[in-house]
Amino acid sequence: MPRITVAFLGQCHTSGYPGVAPEATFPQVCRRAVEAFRPGTTLELVFAPYQHPSELPPSAEQALRAHPRIVVIEVIGWLAVKGGRAADLSRLPARVRTRYERMKHFREVSQRLAAQVPDTLTRVAANAHEILRPLLSRHPRPTVAEYESYVDETVAAIARVPDTHVVIQGPGAPNLELDARGLPVDTEERYRAVEAMAKRVAEQRGALYVDRWDSVTSTFFMPGDIRPRADGHSMWGHLLARELLGAGLV
Structure with a gap:
């Protein structure tokens, strides 16, 4: 029976938070969708969190100890708005x-x-x-260029490991219905810059890119929050499963 290890480098989206249980997060939704589509296949998930882009390389090093076939890097738009x-x-x-x-x-x-x-x-x-x-x-808020350097360094390190594939997930669109007093006026532009950066690294490094920008709807977020509801995680999880299956990675 095939067993595939998938590592996730991300933040609370991969672990859950009040209102979204760990089993409802997008990695778990993806796992169940793939296993349902490929009977007999088991996905084993490994998580290595990072709170600031500078932590991406050591998080990847930690994840690689589990010998994953796939490493999914979640690129976070919010990090270009606030520090970590x-x-x-x-x-x-x-x-x-x-x-x-x-x-x-x-x-x-x-x-x-x-x-x-x-x-x-x-x-x-x-x-x-x-x-x-x-x-x-x-940490001080990273510039997009700084974030890109850490993502690129991380992807390059993973690519040096034989039979290991990299997936980069771009950010979803921001919740622009938050209290504007706490947000920079160019919040959407910053998210767009992070999205463009993630696409650029994926293209240059030959990694699979998962575009999540248009997955966000008016009811996607928890009230007054930047984090998705459980339904949003379901959408993201099924999107990732389709991309992995379509690319023949699982």
């Missing part, structure tokens, strides 16, 4: 310095808080974030 956050490792216990241990540590803190505070998931997550805030440092 990363843990200040110097303020973490020595035993939680690696990326995996960091994630496990944060998850355990959140779970302990959830057990102590009988409140909604959203409120618990917010409280956990407040506790963890001192450990988080904000």
